[in-house]
Amino acid sequence: MRTRTPTRRPRLTVEKILAESARLFNRRGYHGTSLADIARAFRVSKAAIYYHVASKEDIVFRCYQRVMDLGMEGLDHARARSAAPDEELRMALSHYIKGLTDQWSGAMVLFDERVLSPRQHARIVRRRDEYERRLRDIITRGIAAGVFAPCDPKLVGFAILGSVNWILKWHNPAGERSPKEIAEAISSYLVRGLQSSPGDLSGSRASAAPGHAIQGTSRAAGDA
Amino acid sequence: MRTRTPTRRPRLTVEKILAESARLFNRRGYHGTSLADIARAFRVSKAAIYYHVASKEDIVFRCYQRVMDLGMEGLDHARARSAAPDEELRMALSHYIKGLTDQWSGAMVLFDERVLSPRQHARIVRRRDEYERRLRDIITRGIAAGVFAPCDPKLVGFAILGSVNWILKWHNPAGERSPKEIAEAISSYLVRGLQSSPGDLSGSRASAAPGHAIQGTSRAAGDA
Numbered sequence: 001m002r003t004r005t006p007t008r009r010p011r012l013t014v015e016k017i018l019a020e021s022a023r024l025f026n027r028r029g030y031h032g033t034s035l036a037d038i039a040r041a042f043r044v045s046k047a048a049i050y051y052h053v054a055s056k057e058d059i060v061f062r063c064y065q066r067v068m069d070l071g072m073e074g075l076d077h078a079r080a081r082s083a084a085p086d087e088e089l090r091m092a093l094s095h096y097i098k099g100l101t102d103q104w105s106g107a108m109v110l111f112d113e114r115v116l117s118p119r120q121h122a123r124i125v126r127r128r129d130e131y132e133r134r135l136r137d138i139i140t141r142g143i144a145a146g147v148f149a150p151c152d153p154k155l156v157g158f159a160i161l162g163s164v165n166w167i168l169k170w171h172n173p174a175g176e177r178s179p180k181e182i183a184e185a186i187s188s189y190l191v192r193g194l195q196s197s198p199g200d201l202s203g204s205r206a207s208a209a210p211g212h213a214i215q216g217t218s219r220a221a222g223d224a
Numbered sequence: 225m226r227t228r229t230p231t232r233r234p235r236l237t238v239e240k241i242l243a244e245s246a247r248l249f250n251r252r253g254y255h256g257t258s259l260a261d262i263a264r265a266f267r268v269s270k271a272a273i274y275y276h277v278a279s280k281e282d283i284v285f286r287c288y289q290r291v292m293d294l295g296m297e298g299l300d301h302a303r304a305r306s307a308a309p310d311e312e313l314r315m316a317l318s319h320y321i322k323g324l325t326d327q328w329s330g331a332m333v334l335f336d337e338r339v340l341s342p343r344q345h346a347r348i349v350r351r352r353d354e355y356e357r358r359l360r361d362i363i364t365r366g367i368a369a370g371v372f373a374p375c376d377p378k379l380v381g382f383a384i385l386g387s388v389n390w391i392l393k394w395h396n397p398a399g400e401r402s403p404k405e406i407a408e409a410i411s412s413y414l415v416r417g418l419q420s421s422p423g424d425l426s427g428s429r430a431s432a433a434p435g436h437a438i439q440g441t442s443r444a445a446g447d448a
Contacts, residue, residue: 028338029338031255032338114252114253114256149416149422149424149425150424150425151409151413151425152409155401155406155409155410155413156409156410156413156425158387158390158391158394158410159387159390159410159413159414160387161390162386162387162388162389162390162391162393163382163383163384163386163387163390164386165386165390166382166383166385166386166387166389166390167382167386169386170382177379182379185375185376185379185380186379186380186382186383189375189379189380189383189417189418190383190417192373192416192417192418192422193413193414193416193417193422193425194413194416194425198373198416198417198422200373200374201373201374201375201380201417201418
């Protein structure tokens with residue numbers, strides 16, 4: 001007689017709920033995804049989801065918070081480790097990109113901040129402004145040190161953030177490039193545009209390898 | 225006796241409808257904006273709007289089409305005028321950025337492609353792919369000619385598009401920087417990251433002018 005082993009469900013965590021929700025929001029849109037859909041994806045009841053998060057808006061807010069954490073972490077990490085502003089910028093961006101592509105691929109919820117409450121929105125905006133200020137500060141220090149060519153730190157800061165955040169639009173977790181490769185190639189390119197004496201670009205070997213598939217299904221039609 | 229001059233309403237055009245709709249979608253979200261809202265903004269009837277566009281979806285589709293036209297126009301223009309790939313890339317991007325900031329500021333409709341019908345979506349995706357292919361082609365030619373440092377044209381192509389498209393997230397038409405200044409500073413930075421022997425960055429004077437306000441109300445909370 002065979003004994004039945006009870007099905008072991010992997011433990012539900014906030015992290016898992018956020019990642020799956022971001023995936024669903026991305027595929028079907030925020031308005032097209034209900035908490036019931038999210039519960040269904042885990043084969044649990046809505047109550048089980050409510051145990052971890054307060055609402056759908058709460059999920060979006062937490063997603064934003066994690067993304068901000070990641071960005072700040074990159075800046076702190078780089079600041080603690082590096083001396084030269086170009087290396088500091090490269091490390092900060094690389095950490096952020098690696099995190100986005102590792103944990104957050106498809107989290108296009110990023111583009112949908114209108115669902116946040118005014119209070120949540122204000123909190124995110126405060127942190128975002130702080131992040132931007134610190135990014136511009138690295139650029140300004142780099143110019144002062146002669147490591148970066150003179151430029152408008154605000155415009156270049158926005159250009160950098162655009163490149164980085166846009167990754168969520170095209171990145172395919174099943175693609176051939178690892179998060180580390182993407183992080184190195186893009187952060188290296190973005191820093192190089194500023195450097196007074198730029199060196200090689202990383203990820204250059206890839207130019208010889210045609211047809212690598214990094215194109216995701218999650219890309220928007222508007223990126224050209 | 226005073227005669228009454230009839231109020232002259234400026235003529236309603238598709239262009240004006242698209243621009244105003246993009247502005248409203250941006251402020252209130254696509255789902256939060258009705259055709260009645262758009263009609264109200266022009267103080268006309270819904271019928272007057274329907275005379276020019278078929279539906280709300282149609283507006284989004286046309287917005288996308290214009291953006292693609294603008295991108296392609298930039299590429300054609302640059303191709304026809306320029307010899308060196310770095311100058312070609314700079315011109316193509318500059319044209320696109322200038323158009324986006326001139327005519328399309330706030331057209332965040334760009335991030336909302338889910339509202340398109342499958343057929344419309346396929347049409348836009350075809351053009352977007354074509355745009356990306358041409359952009360990568362300039363990068364590849366530049367590498368072959370030794371004008372650009374070796375790199376992965378696909379990843380760098382995405383990085384460039386991200387910077388450029390993200391402009392719609394932060395650009396404030398009432399800000400201090402003109403479309404031309406933004407176009408020059410950002411295209412110059414993006415090309416410089418690729419050049420084998422990079423020169424100065426344009427827009428460098430601005431680094432001495434603190435506090436210029438380019439921050440728009442339309443920015444998303446996620447850009448950090």
